[in-house]
Amino acid sequence: MVCPSGCDRGGRHLLQFIIILAAWEAGSGQLEAKHGTFVGRIAQDLGLELAELVQRLFRVASKDRGDLLEVNLQNGILFVNSRIDREQLCGRSAECSIHLEVIVDRPLQVFHVEVEVKDMNDNPPVFPATQKNLFITESRLLDSRFPLEGASDADIGENALLTYRLSPNEYFSLDVPTKDEQVKPLGLVLRKPLDREEAPELHLLLMATDGGKPELTGTVQLLITVLDANDNAPVFDRTLYKVKLPENVPNGTLVIKLNASDSDEGLNGDIIYSFSSDVSPDIKSKFHIDPISGEITVIGLIDFEESKAHKIRVEATDKGFQPLAGHCTVLVEVVDANDNAPQLTVTSLSLPISENAQPGTVITLISVVDLDFGANARVTCSLTPQVPFKLVSTFKNYYSLVLDGALDRETVSVYDLVVTARDGGSPSLWATASVSVEVADVNDNAPAFAQPEYTVFVKENNPPGCHIFTVSARDADAQENARVSYSLELRVGVYALQPLDHEELELLRFQVSARDAGVPPLGSNVTLQVFVLDENDNAPALLAPRGGSGVGLVNEVVSRSVGAGHVVAKVRAVDADSGYNAWLSYELQQAVGGARSPFRVGLYTGEISTTRALEEADSSRQHLVVLVKDHGEPALTATATVLVSLVESGHAAKASSRAFEGGVAQEAALVDVNVYLIIAICAVSSLLVLTLLLYTALRCSAPPSEGACGPGKPRLVCSSAVGSWSHSQQRRQRVCSGEGPPKTDLIAFSPSLPQGPTSADNVSHN
The missing domain is CATH 2.60.40.60 (Cadherins)
Known part of the structure; x- marks a missing residue:
């Protein structure tokens, strides 16, 4: 039968090849199918091209039949690979076939093929023995019947249909049962009275011929010994007993109790039951007959799968001097039990x-x-x-x-x-x-980042090559389909190629791409924005003073007549940092010698004023040193020197009039600058506090990520809530994104794999 796996059940067709076993050597007496015997063109019948057989891995498999049949892959012919014996293959089953599975790949197809094996007449009839001994008294009546064991033929059908012939003689004829009497044994019928004195022994030849072509025969020698005495032989109630017996019954189970009677008296009427001499050893291993009671019991395993029926020949013999015997047949039909699991x-x-x-x-x-x-x-x-x-x-x-x-x-x-x-x-x-x-796996999942966007805070002045942050992309696929660029679980590290400067760049925004190694590859992107946090890396810078001789040096002329609180001079300084790092304070250094100075400096204004009215005892040349300090950690400082000359009131007026024009304008501008700086620092502080709160909330809801430079766990560092008093108003916000001109400040790669050639996929440009 040819049917690819998964085909419509209603469209099946039976593909059969018939092997007819023939005689290949005349007169040899051995019938067999030799190696190489042609069976059929199986590839052509299955609709397969010969050129495809090897490419599609054409093969034939048989579960229990070994290598009886094989296919020539060059011509697609099914041939006999080893000798086929139908009787060994199927026993006496009426149907005998070899089931083959024909499998081809690319694409996968499975065909079922049955090769029917036809019987040939290669087994002659066989009798149980070459000689049969019969003991018959001369007093037996005419037409008395004496059962014989027939021959058996391992073939089936016509090849096993037997006919019997008896050698010519004047005493006996052969009684052959009809088809309806197959259970009735073959027998000899007495046609002429026996006379022991005339013929004590008779030698007859029984021949069995089967219906095959050519026909085969088998023979058995019948040796008949003529006895005296005993007039009556034991007789059974029936010549045939039929019994149904379940398989697997325990030993000792009663099969049947036979009963035979003898009309004689004494020893001639006493009966002994036994199996016939021609009963097979298999029967004797499974059943036992009690010689006195005639009970047949089970002594061995009764297996339906081994034999579906057992035919037992039983004889009853009397104890006469010349014992006589009666015969019957017990046909035991084994009833199947469900004792075999699939x-x-x-x-x-x-x-x-x-x-x-x-x-x-x-x-x-x-x-x-x-x-x-x-x-x-x-x-x-x-x-x-x-x-x-x-x-x-x-x-x-x-x-x-x-x-x-x-x-x-x-x-x-x-x-x-x-x-x-x-x-x-x-x-x-x-x-x-x-x-x-x-x-x-197939590549049906793109790498996925945990977040669509990451926000990172990093301190400025990082060392070159410092690790800033790590983003992770996971791919749900496996093996190559999940090998995202350079690792199974993509972890992209972002490293700075040069130190970052908060004063030059405050925000860097770029994208990181992840791509797997599948075919075709799949990818995804994530946005990374890096805030550069300010560090106190700029010391206060002094501005050129009005009327001074240089930066950090102020010359002032003051009249001795001024009172307490009079502003003498003002020290101006700025800090390029932001927040607390740019918040400046001013201190007046102690005068040399420990003398109490009549001047003080404003803590945050830098204005130098008198603390009291000047006296004649005060030195006419005052040397003041002002320390300008920011609020960073550690704090950075700068110093300004103020030289104050004390003069009488007339001289002071002249000096003051020369500097009045430029001084008034600068004083007014400095006051405005201070007001704006206070407003700016409040706004910057509020914005940074809001940014820190938002970032903290995002960090709590997202998986922890790595950041910052240097050893240890990264620490979030934010700008001060206080802006620069001197410089914040003049600074501009600078944000770097992918839209501006390229600048190689950062590089992204995975440190877990060897670094390959740099490409546009793993380098972010600023």
Whole structure:
């Protein structure tokens, strides 16, 4: 039968090849099918091209028949590979065939082929023995019947249909039962009275001929000894007893109790029961007959699968001087019991199966066999658990496991299935087989970042090559499909190529791409924005003073007549940092010698004023040193020197009038600058506090990430809540994104793999 796996059951056709065993050597007497015997053009009958046989891995498999048949892959001919003996193959079964599975790959197809083996007359009739001894008294009546064991023929049909002939003689004729009397034994019928004195022994030849062409024969010598005495032989109630016996009955089970009677008296009427001498050893190993009671009991295993019936020849013999015997036949029909569980065989074909395989794809072949009979051998198969697979019956007890739904390896990577075969017996027996179906991956998942955007804070002045942050992308696929650029679990480290400067760049925004190694590759992007945090890396810078001789040196002329609180001079300084790092304070250094100075300096204004009215005792040349200090940690400082000359009021007026024009304008501008700086620092502080709160909330809701430079756990560092008093108003916000001109400040790569050639996919430009 030719039927690819998964085909329509209604469209099956039977492909049969018939092997007729013939005689290859005339007169040899041995009939066999030799190696190389032509059977059929199997490739042509299956519709396959000869050129495809090797490429598609054409092969023939037979479960229990070994290598009896083989296919020539060059011409597609099925031939006999080793001698075929039908009797050894199928015994006396009326039908005999060899079931083949023809399997081709690319694409997978399975064909079922049955090769019918026809019987040939290669077995002659065989009698149980070459000689049969009969003891018959001369007083036996005419037409008395004496049973004989017939011949057996291992062939079937006409080849096993036997005819018997008896050698010519005047005493006996042959009684051959008809077809309706097959259980009745063959027998000799007495046609002429015996006379021991005339003929004490008779030698006859019984010949059996089968119906084959050519016919074969078998013979047995009959030696008849003529006895005196005993007038009556024992007689059974019936010549044939039929008994039904369940298989697997325990030893000692009674089969039947026979009863025979003898009309004689005394010893001539006493009966002994026994099996006939020609009973096979198999019968004697399974049954026992009690010689006195005639009870037949079980002593061995009764197995329906071994033999469906047992024919027992029994004889009853009296104890006369010349004993006489009567015969009967007991036909024991064995009743099948459900004592064999189904047997499952799983053949893996297409494993693992791709997760994008279409429904209907054949995965494995499953065959089931039950050695019982009838309903006990009627097997049904089921599949557990409820999965995207199903069983499809293809031929008799053959099934295909096929895909019945969509697969997703990321959801389920392996299915552990259980196939259960259950017979129709009562109670039913079952067997199970486990099938593990592995799902192969396809590249159907792109790498995925945990967040669409990451915000990172990093201190300025980082060392070159310092690690800033790590982002992770995960790919749900496997193997190459999950190998994202340079590792199975992508971890991209961002490193700075040069130190970052908060005063030059406050925000860097760019994208990181992740791409797997599948075919075709899949990818995704994530946005990374890096805030550069300020460090106290700029010392206060002094501005050129009004009327001074240089930066950090102020010359002032003051009249001795001024009172307390008079502003003498003002020290001006700025800091390029921001926040607390740019907040400046002013201190007046202690005068040399420890003398109490009549001047003080404003802590945050830098204004130098008198603390009291000047006195004649005060030195006319005051040397003041002002320390300008920011609020960073550690604080950075600068010093300004103020030289104050004390003069009488007339001289002071002249000096003051020369500097009045430029001084008034600068004083007014400095006051405005201070007001703006106070407003700016409040705004910057509020903005930074809001940014820190938002970032803290995002960090709590997202997986922890790495950042910052230097050893130890990264620490979030934010700008001060206080802006620069002197410089914040003049600074501009500078943000770097991918839209501006390229600048190689940062590089992204994975430190876990060897660094390859730099490309546009793993380098972010500023």
